[in-house]
Amino acid sequence: MRRLYLVGFPLLMTFDTLAQLCFKLAGDGALPVEANTAWVLRVLSQPWVYGAILGYIGAFFTWMSLLKHAPIGPAFAASHLEVVSVLLLSAWLLHEPVGPLHLLGAALIVAGIVCLGVAESDDPHSPAPAGDMQE
Template sequence: MNSQEMALRPVGWLHGRLGTVVLWALLILTESAGQLFTKVAGDQLGQMDFNWQWLAAVAVNPGVLAAIACYIGAFFVWMLILRRSSLSLAFPLSSLVFVVVLLGSWLGLGEHISFLHWVGVVVIIGGIALLAEGEEN
């Protein structure tokens, strides 16, 4: 790398390995929180018919608003991740959200998680490990 390329290269913690780890943690947490907030909001809204009253209730529900904020945050973090990663690796890595949502629904919402769900978690993590191993630096 010549001096001109080095001068154009971004510096700071966000552009290094630590920044990448922080961005991935933010993405997984915001997307997972968005899913969990949506579930809680749906439970709070109950079995209402799809009409103007339901839309008004959705528009002011704190869980829905928190979920929207999480998804907006996740979108911008995803854009930053894609600037530095290949989509062929980044998209499969984003499946860690499935694992965190499963854990959050089990620990935070008291949902029952079957043995096959846990097997699925192992398969997802194993698949990500295989993809990461085959990725060129």
Template sequence: MTDGKLGWLHERLGTVVLWALLIGFESAGQIATKVGGDQLGQMDFSLKWLMAVAVTPGVWLAIACYIAAFFVWMLILRRSQVSQAFPLSSLVFVGVLLGSWLGLGEPISVLHWVGVAVIMGGIALLAEGEDT
């Protein structure tokens, strides 16, 4: 391979890795927020609740995931136009759906799976129109 082809491959591979990280961090952040909320239980909003939030592991994991996702998103936007990148971020819906099903044991209806297919189809259509 020539240096030009290797550079293109390296850039594409790097972009795919960044997208995988973004989807992973964003999805994990959503699921960790759910877990953190469950860990808190049924408490009214109060100073006691805020103190409990501050020591809840699920909340801290969610915060860490969102911070990581923010920095990955910045790296993605350095490589992409926001008009192309933002629609692709809808893959997070798919990640959250799969994570809640596999990790939390939540039931997923046929309609949800149809929604996943629609999202994937929309992303395929967007990718088809992408300038190369």
């Protein structure tokens, strides 16, 4: 089960991050927006559109697999780690500005996820994940 978490959550974060970064790049390439067929064809000719679709599909199937086994509270929180990864990768790859408040927010997100994970693992009354239940 631990291996599922060690592989599943980073995979989910990777797919989510891919989708968000590709969506941003596709959006930048879609400008200026025009209401005509040429604009639609221009948008559909960008590889970033397909990267975003691949990211969303991969994240969906990874998330559905994780929900079968992971406790919902920490799983839901951990699924939002892509906010931190997108922030960091956007700063590095896209030269987006990152200020102290961004970093504080990222640290609070990570701290919240850690707190939920610790609380869930320490709670003796916490229900077992769906994949661990005995029939």
